[in-house]
Amino acid sequence: MEDGEQREWGAKAWTYLSSVRSLSPLIQCITNFVSMDLTANTLLSAGASPAMLHSPNESPDFTPQVNALYINVGTLSDNWLPAMELAAQLASKLNKPWVLDPVAAGASRFRLKACLDLISLKPTVIRGNASEIIALAKASFASTKGVDSSHDSTDAVEAAKSLANSSGAVVAVLGAVDFVTDGNRIVGARNGVPMMQKITATGCAFTALIAAFVAIDPSHAMETTASALAVFGVAGELGMETARGPASLRTYLIDSLHGLDQTAVISGVKITAI
Numbered sequence: 001m002e003d004g005e006q007r008e009w010g011a012k013a014w015t016y017l018s019s020v021r022s023l024s025p026l027i028q029c030i031t032n033f034v035s036m037d038l039t040a041n042t043l044l045s046a047g048a049s050p051a052m053l054h055s056p057n058e059s060p061d062f063t064p065q066v067n068a069l070y071i072n073v074g075t076l077s078d079n080w081l082p083a084m085e086l087a088a089q090l091a092s093k094l095n096k097p098w099v100l101d102p103v104a105a106g107a108s109r110f111r112l113k114a115c116l117d118l119i120s121l122k123p124t125v126i127r128g129n130a131s132e133i134i135a136l137a138k139a140s141f142a143s144t145k146g147v148d149s150s151h152d153s154t155d156a157v158e159a160a161k162s163l164a165n166s167s168g169a170v171v172a173v174l175g176a177v178d179f180v181t182d183g184n185r186i187v188g189a190r191n192g193v194p195m196m197q198k199i200t201a202t203g204c205a206f207t208a209l210i211a212a213f214v215a216i217d218p219s220h221a222m223e224t225t226a227s228a229l230a231v232f233g234v235a236g237e238l239g240m241e242t243a244r245g246p247a248s249l250r251t252y253l254i255d256s257l258h259g260l261d262q263t264a265v266i267s268g269v270k271i272t273a274i
């Protein structure tokens with residue numbers, strides 16, 4: 001990997017983060033109960049404006065106002081699914097970017113079908129762990145350990161490419177190595193620390209941050225997605241310098257994301273074309 005190429009990615013990530021801070025995109029989040037607090041705080045620390053509005057009675061008025069929509073099926077229930085589908089339909093119709101986190105997609109037939117139905121509504125980005133992406137690509141359940149992955153991210157490279165090609169979405173997979181693909185190109189993001197897995201809903205917060213970055217430049221979903229992953233990863237690395245465990249990392253992660261400066265981003269971002 002050329003140093004110059006890495007710095008170019010760093011500069012790109014800094015430009016996107018600066019735009020999130022200056023434009024403060026409004027992000028509609030229809031997300032799980034576990035993740036709501038961390039997701040809203042992550043978006044605020046990045047400079048975006050989160051709104052957890054999920055009623056189907058509100059989406060016809062509200063979704064047209066937002067810069068991006070984030071849907072996360074983590075605590076899916078019968079009555080939330082139509083709300084998710086309605087908001088996704090509105091976003092697609094209005095050409096607004098929307099991002100899906102298919103939490104535990106392979107855990108049940110109900111969840112798998114819900115995720116596949118949502119994917120037919122054309123998300124801009126799908127971000128999952130390896131087991132979720134494999135379940136979606138194969139349209140088969142029972143390949144996951146609940147919300148956690150039972151695969152390494154590298155096991156999901158072909159599944160991610162196949163899902164990107166069949167759905168038209170950019171697909172991002174988190175793991176020891178995070179990567180993003182549009183079905184053709186693949187870029188890896190090597191930031192972050194393993195302790196981030198020990199804070200519930202970090203993956204959900206990553207996906208929300210992708211929505212904020214994609215809102216800035218929807219026609220470059222690969223670049224914005226990779227930048228969001230790397231930027232949050234750098235915040236995790238800096239937070240880990242002070243943290244004593246998952247609980248304090250959660251706090252320092254949010255502080256670090258808020259305080260990231262140009263030097264930290266440009267020198268810290270590790271994105272590579274694979």
Ligand SMILES: Nc1ncnc2c1ncn2[C@@H]1O[C@H](COP(=O)(O)OP(=O)(O)O)[C@@H](O)[C@H]1O
Pocket residue numbers: 128129130147148149174175176177178191192193194195196197198199200201202203204233
């Ligand atoms: N095996 C691993 N080693 C190191 N970091 C990991 C590993 N798996 C996930 N991560 C990191 O943990 C975070 C994702 O958290 P996690 O709770 O596993 O989310 P999700 O299951 O939704 O993908 C990311 O920072 C990711 O890079």
Ligand SMILES: Cc1ncsc1CCOP(=O)(O)O
Pocket residue numbers: 032034035074075103147200201202203204205
């Ligand atoms: C524990 C749990 N149960 C349903 S959603 C959720 C949070 C999952 O968060 P993440 O996917 O970021 O690990």
Ligand SMILES: [Mg+2]
Pocket residue numbers: 103104128129147203204
């Ligand atoms: Mg997850």
